[in-house]
Amino acid sequence: MFGPAEYNIRNERTERLWRILFLVMTILLIIPVLVILATLIVKGGPALSWEFLFDDPKDGMTKGGIFPALVGTIWLVTVALLVSVPLGVAAALYLSEYAPDNLFTRAINLAIINLAGVPSIVHALFGVGAFVIFFGFGTSILSASLTLAIMTLPVVIVATKESLQAVPYAFREACWSMGATRWQTIRRVVLPNAVSGILTGIILEVSRTTGETAPIMFTGAAFFLPFLPEGIFDQTMALSLHLFVVSTQVPNVPEHLPYGVALVLIAMVLIMNSASIALRIYLRSLKKW
Amino acid sequence: MNTMNKKARTAFLVALGLAIGAGSAEARTLIQNKGSDTLVNVAQAWAEAYRNVNSDVAVAITGGGSGTGIAALINGTVDLANSSRAMKKKEIDLAKKKGKTPVQHVVGYDALAVFVHQNNPVQNLSIEQLAEIYGEDGKTEKWTDIGIEVPGCKGQEIVLVSRQNNSGTYAYFRKAILGKARDYKLGTRDMHGSKDVIDLVEKTPCAIGYSGLAYATSHIKMACISQKIGDGCVSPSVVTAEDRSYPIARPLFMYTNGEPKGEVKKYLDWILGDQGQCIISRKGYAPVRAVKCD
Numbered sequence: 001m002f003g004p005a006e007y008n009i010r011n012e013r014t015e016r017l018w019r020i021l022f023l024v025m026t027i028l029l030i031i032p033v034l035v036i037l038a039t040l041i042v043k044g045g046p047a048l049s050w051e052f053l054f055d056d057p058k059d060g061m062t063k064g065g066i067f068p069a070l071v072g073t074i075w076l077v078t079v080a081l082l083v084s085v086p087l088g089v090a091a092a093l094y095l096s097e098y099a100p101d102n103l104f105t106r107a108i109n110l111a112i113i114n115l116a117g118v119p120s121i122v123h124a125l126f127g128v129g130a131f132v133i134f135f136g137f138g139t140s141i142l143s144a145s146l147t148l149a150i151m152t153l154p155v156v157i158v159a160t161k162e163s164l165q166a167v168p169y170a171f172r173e174a175c176w177s178m179g180a181t182r183w184q185t186i187r188r189v190v191l192p193n194a195v196s197g198i199l200t201g202i203i204l205e206v207s208r209t210t211g212e213t214a215p216i217m218f219t220g221a222a223f224f225l226p227f228l229p230e231g232i233f234d235q236t237m238a239l240s241l242h243l244f245v246v247s248t249q250v251p252n253v254p255e256h257l258p259y260g261v262a263l264v265l266i267a268m269v270l271i272m273n274s275a276s277i278a279l280r281i282y283l284r285s286l287k288k289w
Numbered sequence: 290m291n292t293m294n295k296k297a298r299t300a301f302l303v304a305l306g307l308a309i310g311a312g313s314a315e316a317r318t319l320i321q322n323k324g325s326d327t328l329v330n331v332a333q334a335w336a337e338a339y340r341n342v343n344s345d346v347a348v349a350i351t352g353g354g355s356g357t358g359i360a361a362l363i364n365g366t367v368d369l370a371n372s373s374r375a376m377k378k379k380e381i382d383l384a385k386k387k388g389k390t391p392v393q394h395v396v397g398y399d400a401l402a403v404f405v406h407q408n409n410p411v412q413n414l415s416i417e418q419l420a421e422i423y424g425e426d427g428k429t430e431k432w433t434d435i436g437i438e439v440p441g442c443k444g445q446e447i448v449l450v451s452r453q454n455n456s457g458t459y460a461y462f463r464k465a466i467l468g469k470a471r472d473y474k475l476g477t478r479d480m481h482g483s484k485d486v487i488d489l490v491e492k493t494p495c496a497i498g499y500s501g502l503a504y505a506t507s508h509i510k511m512a513c514i515s516q517k518i519g520d521g522c523v524s525p526s527v528v529t530a531e532d533r534s535y536p537i538a539r540p541l542f543m544y545t546n547g548e549p550k551g552e553v554k555k556y557l558d559w560i561l562g563d564q565g566q567c568i569i570s571r572k573g574y575a576p577v578r579a580v581k582c583d
Binding site for chain 1: 317326329330332333334336337339340347348349350351352364366481482483484485487503504506572
């Protein structure tokens with residue numbers, strides 16, 4: 001009497017079909033990731049060694065290592081972060097905590113979204129015009145990092161804003177009721193609770209900055225440099241550009257070399273990401289709600 | 290906030306300031322060298338070898354094409370501009386307007402080889418034939434038009450591989466084959482580097498392409514070139530480029546702003562000396578004069 005009706009069974013079956021379909025779609029997503037990683041490890045793995053990581057390119061870039069490019073990428077990412085994180089977090093704080101909801105604020109939000117949609121090659125041209133020529137920084141780490149910073153600012157701003165807004169409004173009200181100023185509230189209550197979300201934004205930024213080639217190609221990265229950068233006004237080699245160079249510009253490069261460079265590039269991103277994710281989990285465990 | 294934390298923060302800021310300051314006060318001499326993709330690998334080899342000659346001088350290499358190098362010289366951002374073509378009058382005028390006096394230095398010669406797929410039976414091509422293949426309104430559309438049947442090429446339609454238009458190779462090939470006035474045919478595939486041309490022609494039975502001899506691999510065929518059909522043809526090689534018997538060989542240039550001075554002059558003299566010229570000939574280009582290399 002209480003058994004399932006005909007249509008219940010039919011619904012149940014359709015339900016299962018949809019479930020399987022969505023599962024298959026999700027698995028399809030993982031395949032490219034696995035294939036890329038597997039290809040890189042199989043083809044690039046043999047290239048990896050201490051010499052590869054810590055030696056200069058030799059014999060017209062067909063032998064030797066990638067040390068200058070590795071160091072260059074670290075420089076570029078660090079300087080870009082030093083610029084974009086304070087700027088992005090400050091902008092997000094203003095937009096989330098101070099700005100009134102008026103036309104001006106909405107215009108700023110729209111501008112940020114549009115900035116995120118600008119192709120990286122356009123950022124590159126902007127970087128050449130603004131930093132290299134107008135400000136006279138020349139082709140240098142500073143110009144390249146500033147270009148990268150501007151390109152990744154929207155990511156930092158949006159991620160920070162969202163994590164700030166995820167902090168319950170009641171927290172702020174409670175704080176204000178105690179007589180705290182806006183800044184005291186932000187400093188002691190809002191920011192500590194939003195740190196994990198802000199870190200997510202920074203992780204995304206680091207990954208993107210590491211891999212970008214176009215914005216640094218014209219603004220600060222060189223085909224070959226026989227020295228390590230010593231300051232932000234030096235040019236530098238970079239892993240992403242080096243990968244482009246050894247795979248398209250230099251003749252007679254052994255096949256494992258470009259794959260090795262790609263493997264190091266992706267490993268760098270993965271290591272940085274996992275470190276930040278671990279930090280994020282730790283910070284989240286400190287949350288009291 | 291406790292005082293320890295504040296101190297650590299100040300220390301960090303000071304360290305950052307020092308790092309930035311250190312960048313602006315350096316003892317090393319830096320030579321900026323930019324331009325031609327044809328020369329970029331030689332330039333890199335020179336820069337690499339020059340470290341052992343004078344470790345106080347560093348040479349930064351950037352590619353991008355002859356046009357890029359010349360533009361950088363005009364803007365005053367490089368010490369040496371690499372170019373696989375001579376500067377145009379328009380460019381020299383512009384440079385002069387900006388107070389620069391470009392000085393030309395020939396650093397080597399390059400034979401421009403015409404490449405076809407390994408299976409392509411073609412042996413020799415004349416300049417006239419190439420003009421009909423590559424030139425605007427040229428009549429040769431298919432391999433069969435010049436009496437050749439290429440195995441594996443569907444429809445025998447010739448696939449034209451060319452270069453992007455700021456490339457010196459693009460400009461020189463056009464001048465040497467088509468003459469100054471004539472343009473390339475529409476529908477060429479413009480590659481962004483000599484190596485890309487080779488890679489595409491290696492994989493495409495129907496293709497024909499051109500690039501510096503230095504980029505040739507063992508998986509590709511080079512045509513023997515004659516002036517006219519029936520004339521004796523010359524194969525591209527370092528030797529035939531050096532004695533100028535190969536018809537499509539061109540000088541490779543480095544430009545300086547004014548007569549070179551100081552470290553730039555020393556570097557250029559070294560490039561033109563025995564050591565530098567041996568490096569360029571090992572890379573598959575012809576040296577400017579006969580040198581003995583081991």
